[in-house]
């Protein structure tokens with residue numbers, strides 16, 4: 001699979017710089033890469049320069065957090081303009097929500113007897129992103145947990161003691177931001193939400209009705225049966241099929257470049273659809 005339309009750098013919760021990311025993608029055989037950091041466009045100019053040097057096509061992307069029926073749902077914007085004020089202002093709002101949430105998460109940790117988390121997290125944050133992975137890293141450094149997954153399972157995941165629900169944009173709002181910036185709205189990792197299949201079909205219907213155009217069908221570390229089911233759903237809901245590793249760097253297991261396999265037949269790939277010209281203009 002030469003397309004990989006979902007990845008992260010140090011501008012959100014990834015481990016690699018944009019230059020390192022592009023080189024890693026290239027080494028994995030990727031020819032068309034989207035950088036989709038969480039709620040920020042800041043890494044894109046450097047990624048574009050690096051991609052030009054490496055001979056890759058770079059799709060300007062972003063992964064927007066949204067709130068739907070008390071769930072955190074991620075929406076990818078692919079092929080977005082960097083200077084659209086609707087998108088830029090929306091992302092600024094999310095960046096300030098992230099700071100507010102981080103302070104609230106820190107207060108929750110204090111009640112659990114774990115002091116000074118915001119002070120330590122804010123010291124290590126160097127970009128516009130602050131998120132739960134930053135808390136996970138501090139918990140590991142302090143020896144409170146042994147690994148990243150344990151930090152989420154014990155404290156940070158939805159329903160755990162340090163989880164704070166965030167007032168993210170709704171799905172229709174995020175789609176409006178993406179379309180304002182000329183991009184294509186793709187539902188990220190539909191197989192990863194902890195919901196029933198019935199609820200997933202409700203989400204897909206809602207996403208489509210709100211103007212969503214695509215969904216990820218190929219995704220890292222996903223069982224073949226799941227991929228087949230998502231391919232069927234993409235056809236059923238008229239959403240084009242995308243492919244993304246969600247690569248964050250080597251400290252995140254299971255997400256690798258060059259391991260996505262082939263798109264199942266029967267669904268329309270984003271890059272074979274008329275929408276693709278919006279992604280690569």
Ligand code: AMP
Nearest residue numbers: 013038130131132133148149152153157
């Ligand atoms: P945030 O942007 O603060 O909501 O954090 C979301 C990021 O944390 C995701 O993009 C993942 O990289 C990671 N993450 C979220 N939930 C989990 C989980 N249950 N286990 C491990 N990592 C997670």
Ligand code: MN
Nearest residue numbers: 008013038248
């Ligand atoms: Mn992430």
Ligand code: MN
Nearest residue numbers: 063074188189
């Ligand atoms: Mn995500």
Ligand code: MN
Nearest residue numbers: 006008063246
């Ligand atoms: Mn992601």
